Amino acid sequence: MSEKPGKLGISFSFGAAGGEGGTSKLESSIGELGPSIAEAVEWVKKNASRDESGFGWYNLPDKDPSDVLKAAEWLRGYDSIIHVGIGGSALGNLMLHQALLPFYFNERPAGGAPRFYLADNPDPEKARAIWQRVKGSRAALVGVSKSGATAETMSQFLWFRSKMAAESGGSVDGDALVITDPKGGVFRSFANDTKCRSLEIPPSVGGRYSVLTPCGLVTASALGADIKALLKGAADMRDFLASAAGVEANPALFLAATHLFHERGGRPMTVLMPYANRLETFAEWFAQLWGESVGKEGLGTTPVRALGAIDQHSQVQLYTAGPDDKLYTLINVRNRAEEIELSTVSDSSLESLSYLSGRKLGVMLGFEAQSTAAALVKAGRPVVWIELDKIDAHTVGALVFFYEYVTAITGRLLGINPFDQPGVEQGKRYTYGLMGRDGFGKDAGEAGQYFERIKKLGVTA
Amino acid sequence: MSEKPGKLGISFSFGAAGGEGGTSKLESSIGELGPSIAEAVEWVKKNASRDESGFGWYNLPDKDPSDVLKAAEWLRGYDSIIHVGIGGSALGNLMLHQALLPFYFNERPAGGAPRFYLADNPDPEKARAIWQRVKGSRAALVGVSKSGATAETMSQFLWFRSKMAAESGGSVDGDALVITDPKGGVFRSFANDTKCRSLEIPPSVGGRYSVLTPCGLVTASALGADIKALLKGAADMRDFLASAAGVEANPALFLAATHLFHERGGRPMTVLMPYANRLETFAEWFAQLWGESVGKEGLGTTPVRALGAIDQHSQVQLYTAGPDDKLYTLINVRNRAEEIELSTVSDSSLESLSYLSGRKLGVMLGFEAQSTAAALVKAGRPVVWIELDKIDAHTVGALVFFYEYVTAITGRLLGINPFDQPGVEQGKRYTYGLMGRDGFGKDAGEAGQYFERIKKLGVTA
Numbered sequence: 001m002s003e004k005p006g007k008l009g010i011s012f013s014f015g016a017a018g019g020e021g022g023t024s025k026l027e028s029s030i031g032e033l034g035p036s037i038a039e040a041v042e043w044v045k046k047n048a049s050r051d052e053s054g055f056g057w058y059n060l061p062d063k064d065p066s067d068v069l070k071a072a073e074w075l076r077g078y079d080s081i082i083h084v085g086i087g088g089s090a091l092g093n094l095m096l097h098q099a100l101l102p103f104y105f106n107e108r109p110a111g112g113a114p115r116f117y118l119a120d121n122p123d124p125e126k127a128r129a130i131w132q133r134v135k136g137s138r139a140a141l142v143g144v145s146k147s148g149a150t151a152e153t154m155s156q157f158l159w160f161r162s163k164m165a166a167e168s169g170g171s172v173d174g175d176a177l178v179i180t181d182p183k184g185g186v187f188r189s190f191a192n193d194t195k196c197r198s199l200e201i202p203p204s205v206g207g208r209y210s211v212l213t214p215c216g217l218v219t220a221s222a223l224g225a226d227i228k229a230l231l232k233g234a235a236d237m238r239d240f241l242a243s244a245a246g247v248e249a250n251p252a253l254f255l256a257a258t259h260l261f262h263e264r265g266g267r268p269m270t271v272l273m274p275y276a277n278r279l280e281t282f283a284e285w286f287a288q289l290w291g292e293s294v295g296k297e298g299l300g301t302t303p304v305r306a307l308g309a310i311d312q313h314s315q316v317q318l319y320t321a322g323p324d325d326k327l328y329t330l331i332n333v334r335n336r337a338e339e340i341e342l343s344t345v346s347d348s349s350l351e352s353l354s355y356l357s358g359r360k361l362g363v364m365l366g367f368e369a370q371s372t373a374a375a376l377v378k379a380g381r382p383v384v385w386i387e388l389d390k391i392d393a394h395t396v397g398a399l400v401f402f403y404e405y406v407t408a409i410t411g412r413l414l415g416i417n418p419f420d421q422p423g424v425e426q427g428k429r430y431t432y433g434l435m436g437r438d439g440f441g442k443d444a445g446e447a448g449q450y451f452e453r454i455k456k457l458g459v460t461a
Numbered sequence: 462m463s464e465k466p467g468k469l470g471i472s473f474s475f476g477a478a479g480g481e482g483g484t485s486k487l488e489s490s491i492g493e494l495g496p497s498i499a500e501a502v503e504w505v506k507k508n509a510s511r512d513e514s515g516f517g518w519y520n521l522p523d524k525d526p527s528d529v530l531k532a533a534e535w536l537r538g539y540d541s542i543i544h545v546g547i548g549g550s551a552l553g554n555l556m557l558h559q560a561l562l563p564f565y566f567n568e569r570p571a572g573g574a575p576r577f578y579l580a581d582n583p584d585p586e587k588a589r590a591i592w593q594r595v596k597g598s599r600a601a602l603v604g605v606s607k608s609g610a611t612a613e614t615m616s617q618f619l620w621f622r623s624k625m626a627a628e629s630g631g632s633v634d635g636d637a638l639v640i641t642d643p644k645g646g647v648f649r650s651f652a653n654d655t656k657c658r659s660l661e662i663p664p665s666v667g668g669r670y671s672v673l674t675p676c677g678l679v680t681a682s683a684l685g686a687d688i689k690a691l692l693k694g695a696a697d698m699r700d701f702l703a704s705a706a707g708v709e710a711n712p713a714l715f716l717a718a719t720h721l722f723h724e725r726g727g728r729p730m731t732v733l734m735p736y737a738n739r740l741e742t743f744a745e746w747f748a749q750l751w752g753e754s755v756g757k758e759g760l761g762t763t764p765v766r767a768l769g770a771i772d773q774h775s776q777v778q779l780y781t782a783g784p785d786d787k788l789y790t791l792i793n794v795r796n797r798a799e800e801i802e803l804s805t806v807s808d809s810s811l812e813s814l815s816y817l818s819g820r821k822l823g824v825m826l827g828f829e830a831q832s833t834a835a836a837l838v839k840a841g842r843p844v845v846w847i848e849l850d851k852i853d854a855h856t857v858g859a860l861v862f863f864y865e866y867v868t869a870i871t872g873r874l875l876g877i878n879p880f881d882q883p884g885v886e887q888g889k890r891y892t893y894g895l896m897g898r899d900g901f902g903k904d905a906g907e908a909g910q911y912f913e914r915i916k917k918l919g920v921t922a
Binding site for chain 1: 705838
């Protein structure tokens with residue numbers, strides 16, 4: 001059930017497109033999509049070569065990471081890092097840390113690296129819990145927002161800054177790093193004013209495509225991830241996709257077309273289910289990239305984040321026996337960084353478990369992935385199977401670029417703009433209004449009216 | 462925008478059912494469902510009173526927790542707890558710990574309680590990372606599986622047991638606690654044989670309804686949660702629901718009917734989005750309860766787990782501007798255990814942030830919840846709004862019972878059995894087959910055939 005991996009160590013399989021005749025239907029749909037796909041490929045290529053707004057992610061693998069490595073070296077001089085950011089300014093960090101750093105519980109970074117705390121949600125309980133752990137230590141404050149206007153991020157950045165300043169009895173802007181737009185925005189003015197450290201998110205790169213900018217790279221590098229290998233993986237994937245002739249030799253185009261086929265065929269959800277804890281937040285990162293890019297103009301499938309084998313005990317009942325309304329992508333890992341061999345089961349009360357004697361835990365996890373895939377196929381559900389030779393910086397960089405490319409192409413095929421997010425503005429205006437910000441009084445009124453509608457029918461317990 | 466909370470401190474609002482005329486359509490649909498709802502209520506009541514298989518959760522609030530408290534006291538004598546379990550034997554624990562214990566990063570339990578490690582996924586990297594942290598300390602091993610047959614749990618239980626035994630140089634069964642069926646199964650035989658400690662999951666309670674059995678209660682209690690208040694909250698919610706006259710006065714029946722209305726109306730997803738980090742895994746726990754209970758016979762909506770405000774920067778673009786295919790439930794919290802007041806913004810470069818001066822972070826988070834709800838209503842999406850007076854053991858117990866009841870009633874209204882999970886058996890048999898377990902050879906062959914189908918169309922990178 002396996003084949004040799006290529007240079008990138010990733011194989012993609014698309015042979016189960018739902019039911020008996022599904023695959024040939026998918027193939028003929030891909031044939032019809034041919035010209036649109038060719039147009040989408042050219043669209044990305046041409047705009048990326050001009051570094052047009054939104055397309056900057058395509059060129060990130062070529063950027064010299066010296067400034068990132070220097071900032072990371074500086075960060076390693078601290079005991080703790082408070083990273084303030086949300087959405088695209090947080091998920092990439094979580095994803096890289098989990099995938100590339102050899103610890104799980106956020107409490108003991110390897111090799112004396114700083115402790116890392118992500119202040120993403122503006123929940124006062126979380127923010128205060130972070131401060132409880134950080135106070136009294138030498139702490140660096142990293143603020144990430146392209147616009148410098150994100151209320152959740154700016155409010156927490158200001159609060160941590162004031163707590164740090166109160167503790168030190170003076171300015172702590174020398175302990176701050178802001179990652180933001182090179183020219184505009186509040187964070188940029190702040191950096192200019194305070195002379196604090198700063199790094200740039202290129203103007204042509206949107207938040208959810210920013211993991212390979214300083215936004216995702218700096219803290220990962222500070223904690224020990226090999227970001228050169230990460231960028232090399234992204235570059236190698238880009239080269240591979242650029243040279244793959246035809247849709248059937250190009251897994252990104254194949255996957256984009258597969259998404260379109262299933263969305264149009266009445267499957268409104270796409271499940272990403274890696275079988276490795278280290279990729280748990282990769283699915284979360286993908287969910288943001290996907291949902292915010294393709295969810296517009298009444299189109300777009302909903303990303304569903306899952307984790308194997310855990311969700312076999314939670315979601316697989318629904319996946320195999322509920323409605324046939326999802327495309328499933330399972331990611332398996334061929335060689336795991338650790339393996340565990342079980343000893344012989346000798347207690348007589350455990351005799352029925354003797355099939356576990358001498359078995360390997362990681363091998364079992366791979367069998368579970370195959371079993372779930374097979375059960376889904378048996379139930380007529382469409383399955384895409386991705387197999388990684390191993391999880392390392394090069395492979396993760398390749399996967400990041402792969403999914404960014406798939407997302408951009410799918411958006412173009414749908415006829416929407418995969419680089420904007422007009423649908424989040426309304427909620428932001430309402431919040432400004434409710435916060436009493438000047439100029440948003442009308443929004444506060446409108447928010448109140450819509451909210452009252454919900455409240456019309458209520459029960460108090 | 463607020464009303465007085467009642468005895469349980471929870472209010473439920475259903476006034477926005479999607480679009481202009483949505484709410485009156487929902488109300489007339491509820492009218493038509495009247496007799497089916499009455500039948501479903503009777504069905505739960507009658508079967509619960511007989512403690513029929515599957516219905517045991519209804520009676521759990523009445524169980525005397527003395528045995529749980531005794532085991533928790535014993536656990537508090539250890540430095541570390543390794544809890545081995547998956548699905549229903551893990552998610553309830555995560556949920557209770559996050560909601561009720563005052564720490565976030567899994568590294569410093571309050572008041573000298575033991576460190577807690579959950580070995581849920583059989584990923585060798587995770588299991589080994591746990592052992593790295595536990596070895597050398599006085600560790601208790603808690604194994605949870607109703608059947609005692611769950612491969613992921615039994616394999617890890619055996620591995621940790623062997624590591625602990627190798628370290629101590631003798632039997633460590635005195636440091637083990639198994640939580641399992643009172644009569645049948647491998648864990649029960651093991652407990653009888655080794656005389657290790659054991660507690661019971663009542664035979665009438667299924668895994669995903671087991672959070673109020675020792676399965677969820679013991680470790681939460683050991684780490685400091687008030688499980689008596691938790692059980693009291695569940696009992697109070699049960700009494701409230703039993704005495705609420707008519708669907709419109711009974712939020713559980715109203716929500717079940719709302720789910721049915723939207724599933725039949727072409728909305729295949731249900732989003733649960735609490736605005737509080739402490740409820741993040743509550744949405745995860747709900748996703749298992751819901752997906753595995755209602756996802757069968759081609760029916761059932763897909764649970765989508767979200768967290769506010771984080772997912773405003775990830776999923777809300779899709780929620781407001783993508784397809785109208787989801788029911789949204791937002792949970793807000795009126796009084797948060799911590800609040801943060803921002804100081805005055807004085808830097809001139811930060812002038813545009815002056816609207817944050819003196820504002821409270823938790824209040825802002827509540828405004829964000831209202832804003833998202835209002836933006837969804839404006840976009841014609843159906844929204845259910847739940848507001849908790851506060852998050853404490855009593856409220857969480859009430860919410861647990863509430864969602865268990867909603868799930869059971871919804872299943873009955875759909876005409877399926879909300880207490881079984883036949884769809885997970887196929888994958889288990891395939892795994893046994895691939896592992897070489899006696900008697901599953903035919904399954905291994907079948908798994909291979911289905912898996913080969915996926916592999917037929919492949920690209921290697």
